[in-house]
Amino acid sequence: xxxxxxxYALVLALGLALIQSVVPLIGARLRDVAxxxxxxxxxxxxxxxxxxxxxxxxxxxxxxxxxxxxxYENSHSMKPLLYKITGVWGNHEGSMLLWVSxxxxxxxxxxxxxxxxxxxxxxHVLAVQAWVASAFYLFILVTSNPFLRIASPxxxxxxxxxxxxxxxxxxxxxxxxxxxxxxxxxxSFAIAALMEGRIDAAWARWVRPWTLVAWIFLTLxxxxxxxxxxxxxxxxxxxxxxxxxNASLMPWLSGxxxxxxxxxxxxxxxxxxxxxxxxxxxxxxxLLGTFLVxxxxxxxxxxxxxxxxxxxxxxxxxxLFIGGSLSLFAGRATSLKQGGLxxxxxxxxxxxxxxxxxxxxxxxxxxxxxxxxxxEMLADFKMSVGAPFYNLTFAxxxxxxxxxxxxxxxxAWKRGDLLGVTQRLLxxxxxxxxxxAIAWGWATGGSTLAPLAIGLGVFVIAGAVTDIVExxxxxxxxxxxxxxxxxxxxxxSWGTAFAHAGLGVALIGIVCETTWNSEYIATMKQNDVAHIxxxxxxxxxxxxxxxxxxxxxxxxxxxxRDGAPLSVMTPSKRSFTTRGSSTTEAxxxxxGASQLYISLGDANAEGAIAVRIYYKPMVLLIxxxxxxxxxxxxxxxxxxxxxxxxxKPARAKQRLQPAE
Amino acid sequence: MTRKQRRMTIIGGSLAVLALAAAxxxxxxxxxxxxxxxxxxxxxxxxxxxxxFRLGGLVQPGSLQRGDNLAVTFEVAxxxxxxxxxxxxxxPDLFREGQGVVAEGALDANGVFKADTVxxxxxxxxxxxxxADALKKQGHWKDDYGGKPxxxxxxxxxxxxxxxxxxxxxxxxx
Numbered sequence: 001x002x003x004x005x006x007x008y009a010l011v012l013a014l015g016l017a018l019i020q021s022v023v024p025l026i027g028a029r030l031r032d033v034a035x036x037x038x039x040x041x042x043x044x045x046x047x048x049x050x051x052x053x054x055x056x057x058x059x060x061x062x063x064x065x066x067x068x069x070x071x072y073e074n075s076h077s078m079k080p081l082l083y084k085i086t087g088v089w090g091n092h093e094g095s096m097l098l099w100v101s102x103x104x105x106x107x108x109x110x111x112x113x114x115x116x117x118x119x120x121x122x123x124h125v126l127a128v129q130a131w132v133a134s135a136f137y138l139f140i141l142v143t144s145n146p147f148l149r150i151a152s153p154x155x156x157x158x159x160x161x162x163x164x165x166x167x168x169x170x171x172x173x174x175x176x177x178x179x180x181x182x183x184x185x186x187x188s189f190a191i192a193a194l195m196e197g198r199i200d201a202a203w204a205r206w207v208r209p210w211t212l213v214a215w216i217f218l219t220l221x222x223x224x225x226x227x228x229x230x231x232x233x234x235x236x237x238x239x240x241x242x243x244x245x246n247a248s249l250m251p252w253l254s255g256x257x258x259x260x261x262x263x264x265x266x267x268x269x270x271x272x273x274x275x276x277x278x279x280x281x282x283x284x285x286x287l288l289g290t291f292l293v294x295x296x297x298x299x300x301x302x303x304x305x306x307x308x309x310x311x312x313x314x315x316x317x318x319x320l321f322i323g324g325s326l327s328l329f330a331g332r333a334t335s336l337k338q339g340g341l342x343x344x345x346x347x348x349x350x351x352x353x354x355x356x357x358x359x360x361x362x363x364x365x366x367x368x369x370x371x372x373x374x375x376e377m378l379a380d381f382k383m384s385v386g387a388p389f390y391n392l393t394f395a396x397x398x399x400x401x402x403x404x405x406x407x408x409x410x411x412a413w414k415r416g417d418l419l420g421v422t423q424r425l426l427x428x429x430x431x432x433x434x435x436x437a438i439a440w441g442w443a444t445g446g447s448t449l450a451p452l453a454i455g456l457g458v459f460v461i462a463g464a465v466t467d468i469v470e471x472x473x474x475x476x477x478x479x480x481x482x483x484x485x486x487x488x489x490x491x492x493s494w495g496t497a498f499a500h501a502g503l504g505v506a507l508i509g510i511v512c513e514t515t516w517n518s519e520y521i522a523t524m525k526q527n528d529v530a531h532i533x534x535x536x537x538x539x540x541x542x543x544x545x546x547x548x549x550x551x552x553x554x555x556x557x558x559x560x561r562d563g564a565p566l567s568v569m570t571p572s573k574r575s576f577t578t579r580g581s582s583t584t585e586a587x588x589x590x591x592g593a594s595q596l597y598i599s600l601g602d603a604n605a606e607g608a609i610a611v612r613i614y615y616k617p618m619v620l621l622i623x624x625x626x627x628x629x630x631x632x633x634x635x636x637x638x639x640x641x642x643x644x645x646x647x648k649p650a651r652a653k654q655r656l657q658p659a660e
Numbered sequence: 661m662t663r664k665q666r667r668m669t670i671i672g673g674s675l676a677v678l679a680l681a682a683a684x685x686x687x688x689x690x691x692x693x694x695x696x697x698x699x700x701x702x703x704x705x706x707x708x709x710x711x712x713f714r715l716g717g718l719v720q721p722g723s724l725q726r727g728d729n730l731a732v733t734f735e736v737a738x739x740x741x742x743x744x745x746x747x748x749x750x751x752p753d754l755f756r757e758g759q760g761v762v763a764e765g766a767l768d769a770n771g772v773f774k775a776d777t778v779x780x781x782x783x784x785x786x787x788x789x790x791x792a793d794a795l796k797k798q799g800h801w802k803d804d805y806g807g808k809p810x811x812x813x814x815x816x817x818x819x820x821x822x823x824x825x826x827x828x829x830x831x832x833x834x
Contacts, residue, residue, distance in 0.1 A: 341666065352673075356673065360677050364681055364684070364685060381696075384694050392687060392688035393688045396680075396684055397680075523730060602751075604726075
């Protein structure tokens, strides 16, 4: 009954989405307020029905109803409750349902909180949103129905892939989808603007918070996924330049560009056409990511060719939306009024450079992702494009970007003074050089580029600090005034500083981890001691334990440094009987931002066990960086300027704020 | 500056960055791409020692030998030819004789493939994509090699499964 209700709710949502696709547009044509307002009700009702459908699937998984194929294939009655719930989106059908649920959530949010939008803009936005939704509801109902029944229900399920049975899976995909799908809002706004042929600074002001929300979630989602891979896969890697990872990185890159170009549009009414194009491209890349991940084209081009229903369906959606929106753009973009003028050396100019480097870096990633697929399909030979390719292409572009990052926020709008900014950044530059010198003296081994890269990271952080110091007048003004100015500083300035500093922090983490990571791989017997980076790691013993749906071999290690005991670490290896596969649970010991990492290999006949021990200096900075960036995003989001409709600040107060 | 000059500056700057990116990509394509080969292809094409590539095939049953200090040797076969592989380190969870494997490294002077990375998959029904495709092409594909390779896409899911079941990293030893 639950399965049928869920299915039915999804069909109803499709019906509502179809109504929402057409009626508001007719309303906008006829200037009929009632018809335009239909969009609001249908968007909210859609959210309700898709939500019900999603909850139905969750309930089926929780109840372990194996008469439903999706539950049978991905669940097991012995699985812990948490993983029964997260297993809902640990498979193709369920994750597509999560995708449309989040799409409906965003549509519902626009409907609920978009009261201050012009009526016809809201109607257009929600209609476009409904086009996307209809396409994906159809996709689910036609090719990937999660509510299919099995004629003769089995007694036990096939269990979820063990690697996915982790708290990381509970958080990572929803976060990522909130990011991915969140960009549908800026896409809908862009299409609505093109259809209406009207776009102004207010438009950017409406779009920016939505883009920012999506960007924050995508940032956290990517970081979360990277950390999950790091501790779950057992060998300490955190980024693989894998097509599926690239699929999430590309929307992030163009989304970051969009965030910055929308700023120019909002403040200076310039770069309108470009911002519209970026909105379209960002969501197109999200769709492309969905296609890459969902169609199986990455797993095998040939598998895709033999069972193409799903792949071809998403490919059609992809072509329809990307092709349609780009042709609309081509037809209408010229009619948009050109905006303000600015000198190349100015805040706008810096943001253009930011956009240029980000989109080109994104294009490089796109090339690296699609080139092997294209070659395999066209020329029929196989190759892989991995880290070496991106180190030679992506890294130089990002180095340029990072060099420019501290300059951007300090340049004035319209006409900047590069020399003056350079002088003000002198202290930051010196800090970077000192960091290079220290890293050079300290470091033993590793690339000569590493100290330079650390210097760059320090320069970016120091640059962000300098910006805040300048704005608050720290050092040159009395402390009370500084405090007052700091409080009066727009939150978005703080946000910028935090987000930019986050870049530097992540860079330092990446460089330290890749350059000075030490590893120890050997077989160990009981009471064997491994020495690594000043730590003594002694194997105390190995024990067996029975988990809810797995057997576990736990090794106990005593970690000490200079004879002083530090901690006991217990990495384990789990064998899942149902799938006959095993996972490696690494043990982590955090010391500051560095980590000691132990994971287990196989035990041999004599009771010795293969062990991998890594010492990863500063590794946590890799994820603290994105967290800082996301925090900056949240600060910027709480800026009063973005709360459209909030009362304007008093004039006297406004004069106290430093000019931007 | 006039509007036209400003526009030209921006267009010029954009072209410069694009040209830089294109140069970087072309340069990287020259020597950072790793090609995939099977033992048969290695035998036919006469790959020179020291050139990095990915070797894919099935681990020849009975060929696995463990030496001291985690050194292992085994043979990779694809039905027509086999190639000895030497590796030092921990083999992935699902490394088994008779199962598919992908190793990355280069041939040494004696014609032994020195692998520095060995990849296998977590899911037992999953055969590495490259291996399955190559075997199919040569007509050595049998269903008892361990299920449908296309199933790999289904087992892993949600968001970014690459690092768990689809991409090369999982079970990888570096």
